[in-house]
Amino acid sequence: MSDPSSLSFLNRLWFAYVVFFRVLFNGEYAAELHSPKALGAPPPEKAKALPEPEPEEKAPARAEPSPVAIPPAAPSTDAALQLLALLQREGRFVDFLEEDVASFADADIGAAARVVHAGCRKAIREHVTLEPVRTEEEGTRVTLPDPLDAASIKLTGNVAGKGPFTGTLRHRGWRAAKITMPTAVAGHDARVLAQAEVEL
Amino acid sequence: MSTAKGPRYVVGIDLGTTHTALAYALIQEDPSLPAPPIEVLSVPQLVAQGTVESRELLPSFFYVAHESDGPQALPWDKKRTYVVGEHARARGVDAPARVIASAKSWLCHPTVDRRGAILPPGAPEDVERISPVEASWRYLEHLMEAWEHVIAKGDPELALAKQSVVLTVPASFDAAARELTTEAAYAAGLEDLTLLEEPQAAFYAWLGMRGDQWRKEVKVGDAVLVVDVGGGTTDFSVIAAIEKDGELALERVAVGDHILLGGDNMDLLLAHVVEQKMLADAEAAGKPLELDRWQRVSLQHAARAAKEKLLGDSKAKSAPIAIAGKGSKLVGSTLRAELTTRR
Incomplete structure (x- = not known):
């Protein structure tokens, strides 16, 4: 298969169903599909394009299956929601960010910031091992390896010329060396970051 | 024909007042080989609603779920109606009448019926009360289920009930309390059980860390004085190094009374001091203040952090304390105070 990703069985079942009717009632589409290069691996874009309602003059009698988008890959947002829930639970993170701080004095914000800092720091440290990308002190001159790892180092200022580069370290950077998130129990709604509390 | 093999692991369980932990090591028959490493079991437990995490400590708390809580599903039991562990401790702050804390302290309480269904005290009607012995059994049961899930994974030879288990008890536990602890362990299914006094266990651990230097x-x-300052209790014991059959042996020669005073009490006192100061200041400013239950708990945690900072850093003169309000408006409702070395 030239396409590295592959559709799941349920997706293929639905896809086969849709393709059957399209080929039966849409000559152009059938011809396109019949050509040798298309028969190899239908790219995902084609799969998504299929359910869009085509001009219905070709098959008005036959009820077209109603367009249902092929479900995207397993949502990677669950882990992000979990992290937000964790930071809210341990550090009142969402409460803090959602509040309008413009009208408060620095001292008030500072007091709240202590609570958030203490809680979130504990939560992060329990789940993520953070390390700086560069271990040198900020403000010192550093010589960077050649070739540069663009993912972990960015150049600012007089960005020109060829490596190896020497410059002043302005920010050490952060890298997550290890991360372990808790497991959500099946049936738990990840979108609820914090339950509403009602005191009886 | 399979020969019944002996236990594969030696397991140590500390059934503490506020936390329970389990450590294990493979049993090495050949003394010439290096000793296998001792590992601490990461116990999967509910840490929040619908969230399971593995932690090395299992808080010794038992929460009886209300129908509004929904099922407290664990990876091995989807329909559980009670919670053991971190979530139980957290819910205990929200709904204190439904949680059992410090069941171990009840085990050595001389005047109550320790086998009777008395916990949690003051529980509402729908809560089915249990005895201190049953509470201890439940914590052990959770450990056994966690072991099954993490280590044994269905292999009956590796089940915790088949391993050689050492359970620690305070040196100050009387015979009745030790008997009840054993009862809880047998109820959980542990057969190969040895009770070990906590100060001795601590001393063995200390020796183990010294390696060959201990001689x-x-x-x-x-004579060694072992001081165990826990969260809720403090124990003093004296262990003597004696000679037995030509070898060095350790014997506990003296033990103090089981003192129900520990680190938590220090935090409570500091929190009380800070609270009085905050109330006085608020009164003086014309805005009388009252702390609710969560703020008091928050203050206790903050006092503990401040205490640790002041005791750990000899140069620090004061530590800030911030207590958040309960609603979603954090900035406006956070209370500020300070803990100083002088008062």
Whole structure:
């Protein structure tokens, strides 16, 4: 298969169903599909394009299956929601960010910031091992390896010329060396970051 | 024909007042090989609603779920109606009448019926009360289920009930309390059980950490004072190094009374001091203040952090304390105070 990703069985079942009717009632589409290069691996874009309602003059009698988008890959947002829930639970993170701080004095914000800092720091440290990308002190001159790892180092200022580069370290950077998130129990709604509390 | 093999692991369980932990090591028959490493079990437990995490400590709390809580599903039991562990401790702050804390302290309480269904005290009607013995059994049961899930994974030879288990008890536990602890362990299914006194266990651990150097530090005739300051209790014991059959042996020669005073009490006192100061200041400013239950708990945690900072850093003169309000408006409702070394 030239396409590295592959559709799941349920997706293929639905896809086969849709393709059957399209080929039966849409000559152009059938011809396109019949050509040798298309028969190899239908790219995902084609799969998504299929359910869009085509001009219905070709098959008005036959009820077209109603367009249902092929479900995207397993949502990677669950882990992000979990992290937000964790930071809210341990550090009142969402409460803090959602509040309008413009009208408060620095001292008030500072007091709240202590609570958030203490809680979130504990939560992060329990789940993520953070390390700086560069271990040198900020403000010192550093010589960077050649070739540069663009993912972990960015150049600012007089960005020109060829490596190896020497410059002043302005920010050490952060890298997550290890991360372990808790497991959500099946049936738990990840979108609820914090339950509403009602005191009886 | 399969020969019944002996236990594969030696397991140590600390059934503490506020936390329970389990450590294990493979049993090495050949003494010439290096000793296998000791591992601490990461116990999967509910840490929040619908969230399971593995932690090395299992808080010794038992929460009886209300129908509004929904099922408290664990990876091995989807329909559980009670919670053991971190979530139980957290819910205990929200709904204190439904949680059992410090069941171990009840085990050595001389005047109550320790086998009777008395916990949690003051529980509402729908809560089915249990005895201190049953509470201890439940914590052990959770450990056994966690072991099954993490280590044994269905292999009956590896089940915790088949392993050689050492359970620690405070040196100050009387015979009745030790009997009840054993009862809880047998109820959980542990058969190969040895009770070990906590100060002795701590001392063995200390010796273990010294490695081969320990002979330089402990000689026959030495008496060692072991002080165990826990969260809720403090124990003093004296262990003597004696000679037994030509070898060095350790014997506990003296033990103090089981003192129900520990680190938590220090935090409570500091929190009380800070609270009085905050109330006085608020009164003076014309805005009388009252702390609710969560703020008091928050204050306790903050007092503990401040205490640790002041005791850990000899140069620090004061530590800030911030207590958040309960609603979603954090900035406006956070209370500020300070803990100083002078008062």
